Amino acid sequence: GIQVEQSPPDLILQEGANSTLRCNFSDSVNNLQWFHQNPWGQLINLFYIPSGTKQNGRLSATTVATERYSLLYISSSQTTDSGVYFCAVDYGGATNKLIFGTGTLLAVQP
Amino acid sequence: KAGVTQTPRYLIKTRGQQVTLSCSPISGHRSVSWYQQTPGQGLQFLFEYFSETQRNKGNFPGRFSGRQFSNSRSEMNVSTLELGDSALYLCASRLSGTNYAPASFGPGTRLTVT
Numbered sequence: 001g002i003q004v005e006q007s008p009p010d011l012i013l014q015e016g017a018n019s020t021l022r023c024n025f026s027d028s029v030n031n032l033q034w035f036h037q038n039p040w041g042q043l044i045n046l047f048y049i050p051s052g053t054k055q056n057g058r059l060s061a062t063t064v065a066t067e068r069y070s071l072l073y074i075s076s077s078q079t080t081d082s083g084v085y086f087c088a089v090d091y092g093g094a095t096n097k098l099i100f101g102t103g104t105l106l107a108v109q110p
Numbered sequence: 111k112a113g114v115t116q117t118p119r120y121l122i123k124t125r126g127q128q129v130t131l132s133c134s135p136i137s138g139h140r141s142v143s144w145y146q147q148t149p150g151q152g153l154q155f156l157f158e159y160f161s162e163t164q165r166n167k168g169n170f171p172g173r174f175s176g177r178q179f180s181n182s183r184s185e186m187n188v189s190t191l192e193l194g195d196s197a198l199y200l201c202a203s204r205l206s207g208t209n210y211a212p213a214s215f216g217p218g219t220r221l222t223v224t
Contacts, residue, residue: 033212041147041198041218048212086153088213096141096204097166098213100153 002027004089006101013077013108021072021104023087030090032063033098034072037084046072046085077108111137114203114216122222128189131219135182135203142184143213144176147198156199159184188221196223 003026013019023032034046047054047061049070054061058077063070074081084105088098115134123129135142143158155168159178176186182203188195198220202213 030210031212035215041200041220043200043202043215045212045214088153096143096158096160096202096213097155097168098143098145098153098202099155100145102152 002029002089002099004087004099004101006085006087006104008104009102010105011107013106015077015079015108015110017077017108018073018075019077019106021074021085021106023070023072023101025068025070025089027068029065029068031098032070032087032089034061034070035086035088036081037086037103039083043086074106077106079108079110082106082108114201114214116199116201116216116219118219119217120220120222122224123191124224125191125193127191128187129191129221130185130187131199131201131221133184133186133201133203133216135184135201136205136214139203139205139214140182141204141206142178142182143202143204144184144186145200145202146170147200147218148194148196153200156186191223193223196221 005024035043049063051065058075060073084103086103088100141160144156147153157167162178173189178184198218200218202215
């Protein structure tokens with residue numbers, strides 16, 4: 001089956017710093033999403049980005065489908081950005097089955 | 111529009127018991143999928159329902175089952191609970207039956223088996 005790898009596994013930043021999180025996947029995908037898991041466990045949608053670039057405030061994401069990777073950029077990080085970031089992909093036909101990466105644990109220190 | 115809701119939010123059960131978790135999708139969404147999150151295994155797909163039909167099932171034992179009702183609400187059941195079933199259970203809903211739409215997740219049910 002498809003493999004999804006995220007890097008780095010852990011990241012510690014000072015408030016105000018920028019960061020780039022990477023997601024590599026081993027096969028063609030129909031869909032790629034980035035999520036932020038809050039301290040209570042809920043997965044918050046950040047981007048639905050099977051290809052191209054999107055921006056939302058301090059966050060932006062780029063997916064290069066032909067090269068099978070996606071990047072999540074966080075600029076001017078804040079302590080509230082702390083948490084785990086997941087990318088997830090699905091592929092194949094008419095079925096909704098997300099395959100998640102192992103996540104990046106981000107800690108933003110004041 | 112209200113988001114995906116899950117009940118209960120927290121649950122403590124004893125080994126050997128069974129449990130039923132509920133998920134109400136976003137209004138109009140017809141696809142519901144379930145995921146288990148544990149520290150050791152990460153986020154793993156359990157199953158997916160669309161129009162009351164299970165379309166896909168993950169690699170979990172038969173103790174894990176689910177169903178979807180005509181109003182798209184879904185339930186999952188775990189019978190004969192084991193300690194390893196302690197996890198955060200998340201459900202997600204999607205507007206369409208294809209994966210060309212973003213999935214939205216509920217807050218999860220945290221199950222502890224003692």
